[in-house]
Amino acid sequence: MKILVCVSKAPDTTSRIAFNADQTAFDENGVQFIVNPYDEWYGLVRALELKETLGGTVTTISVGGADYEPVIRKALAIGADDAVRVDAPESDALYVASQIAAYARGKGFDIILCGKETISFNGSVVPGMVAELLDLPYVPLATKLDIDGQSAVLEREVSGGVEVIEAKLPVVISAAKGMAEQRIPNMRGIMAARTKPLETVAAADASVTTAIKAYSMPPAKGACRYIEPEQAGDLIRILHEEAKVI
């Protein structure tokens, strides 16, 4: 089983979010970046589990600058065999998908696994674009992934139940919560990550078709009010007259 796992970086969930002076870029100053949890906890870990039972290799691919290295080393410490970084800015989704597809084309990956989204951009579109560019089947938001011969058997949560899907390999999959459990690297993994191969490849030709013009913060939260249980009757009046939500 030859698996490619797409690994993005994302701000740590405890980061203080701020933008530059003209609100056109995320202010990375003082921000700690982590492996995007959907890529790490679900995509990468499930890929490693499959490798452990079926054999094969797990390669990670990231699109970004040299500042990606700590995130890639963590993925290697968790257990990926090798890593590729496409040396290109993380522009829009189609550009990133084009880079991944350009690298993966013709390399014989059985599965390309992505997290269902990055927790920073929340676009959820890169894996679908990769599948389209490579003309491969695509199963989004999978919560379970098993291999049966030359097929992937997947589960997805649908309204009121679970959908079971079979897809012929090779396939592109986006991983949702439930596919695997977080795996904390061990010291042997951290030591091994020092010497595992990290290949840097040049960007392929691709166009950037969208650009973010401005960012803004959501409105600040108002103060909380606590209603004593014995005054619950007031709740309706407050919701109606003050909050004006009913």
Added chain:
Amino acid sequence: MREGLCIFAAAKPVEPMRTDLYQGHDYYLMDELLTDEQKLVRDTARAWVKKEVSPIIEDAAEQAKFPVHLLKGLAEIGAFGPYIPAEYGGAGLDQISYGLIMQELERCDSGLRSTASVQSSLVMYPIYKYGNEEQRRKYLPKLASGEWMGCFGLTEPDYGSNPGGMITNFRDMGDHYLLNGAKMWISNAPFAQVAVVWAKNEEGRIHGLIVERGMEGFSTPTMHGKWSLRASDTGELIFDHVKVPKENLLPGKSGLGAPLGCLDSARYGISWGAIGVALDCYDVALRYSKERIQFGKPIGAFQLQQKKLAEMITEITKAQLLTYRLGQLRNEGRATTAQISMAKRNNIAMAKQIVSDARQILGGMGITNEYPVMRHMMNLESVITYEGTHDIHLLITGMDVTGFDAFK
């Protein structure tokens, strides 16, 4: 809802803290001084602690039960001999990585850190530093993997701050040594397979001997009734005519300097650990101060609480800088015993003050096991005494700067 208005039909404003919400605090951007690998090592230890230890530590402390099942995980995150070279099963990390692991463990509990400190600095370190190649190959890989646990016997019932007065002794019997005596306050003793024991020979010279569980006349009774380090096992080592094979003597170094060299390593780790305790209490107190409402506003909006919090982060930041620099000196092999004493003494005193202030910020909740503060407070009463008391470290600094020995 408009403008974030939220309404709760209940009057309990602060949620209990059983979930470990800890996040690090780095006021002077010290992370920029760390390598990517050091950060990965620290974050790994932190993630493991949150997943495996935080959910059970309060119960373990309350029941005074050492969570033995954690040993494998401690080994996997590199807590046993992180700076021992990989060829002996260690992780081959630098001293700052070692410190960061100790910080993250003690952030959760000083007893957890003690177990790792003893294994690393007081058992693996002397075997690596003073042992011969055969001893290294025999013991270090098993100690690094946690398959064997070790303990360190220096302190005796009547000889604590004055270890040079020890009574435990061994005699050369030709084909073996005969060991007699007793050691007290020994972390890990009840479950250790290996003890590095310091004893005097016929000439009164101190040597290190590796004593293994199962040797006839060697027993390790557990000490009960501790109000501190309750989640760590402490015991005695009793040697009643124990026959120790001659190849178990550590040949590399003798004299009081040998065990004191181990203590340098352990004290260095403790100085990082104390920062972990302080960070945890600051983190809890800061969050609580923003959530707890009195007189219609968060208590963090009152000047007296801000004074406590501002002083906490100031003292933590000073300790972080002091300790990071000490780590650099350790990496270069230049840190002196006196410099390590200063950091151990300063950081524990700092942590004790912060624990006390955090307890006050938490009000009545601060005394409960919903929060880690009282557990930390009790733990520090051991940490300020073991591995050189607060007063002894002061005298070490005093002697270092004046040249006069004021110990006796």
